[in-house]
Amino acid sequence: MNHWLLKTEPSTYSIDDLERDRRTRWTGVRNFLARNFMTDGMKPGDLALIYHSSAEPPGVAGLARISAAAAPDKTQFEPGDAFDPRATRATPVWFAVEVEFLERAPTFVPLAAIRAEKKLARMELLRKGSRLSISPVTPAQFRTLSKLAHFHQSP
DNA sequence: GCCAACGTTGGC
DNA sequence: GCCAACGTTGGC
Numbered sequence: 523m524n525h526w527l528l529k530t531e532p533s534t535y536s537i538d539d540l541e542r543d544r545r546t547r548w549t550g551v552r553n554f555l556a557r558n559f560m561t562d563g564m565k566p567g568d569l570a571l572i573y574h575s576s577a578e579p580p581g582v583a584g585l586a587r588i589s590a591a592a593a594p595d596k597t598q599f600e601p602g603d604a605f606d607p608r609a610t611r612a613t614p615v616w617f618a619v620e621v622e623f624l625e626r627a628p629t630f631v632p633l634a635a636i637r638a639e640k641k642l643a644r645m646e647l648l649r650k651g652s653r654l655s656i657s658p659v660t661p662a663q664f665r666t667l668s669k670l671a672h673f674h675q676s677p
Numbered sequence: 678g679c680c681a682a683c684g685t686t687g688g689c
Numbered sequence: 690g691c692c693a694a695c696g697t698t699g700g701c
Contacts, residue, residue: 531699553684576699633700651682653698 525664537584556656581632590620627671
């Protein structure tokens, strides 16, 4: 099983929204590396930390599970910010996995606490200038963060 | 609001 | 294929 960190801006889509929806397509990702993680790396059953970016404070807010493999992201065909003129139904450019809510973090883990934990120093999230919205997390990093968040359903 | 860091685009 | 310009991300 692989582990992931998914960034979202809570003003757009928060852990509260995911809790309400239970399941959602993780649409709107417009970075090729992040896309490739979804299409090539993610498998149903993988666990994902939900991270609130551009939040006050930013940090890990919940736990989710990949519930379905990547499928074409329909927002690439629809008018709006996520539209991509290169995409056609026959040759989509962007894909999205389905994400299922598991739990909110009993203890929110702010970015400062992640920085303060030596075992997490090598997380992609902490790389200077890193903007990757989807990144793999090692099992050890995942366990460390799960403990900080006091998740019930942690490995 | 600022700005560093990055990915992407497009001229050449 | 190079690389400058541009737009975006995201912490502060």
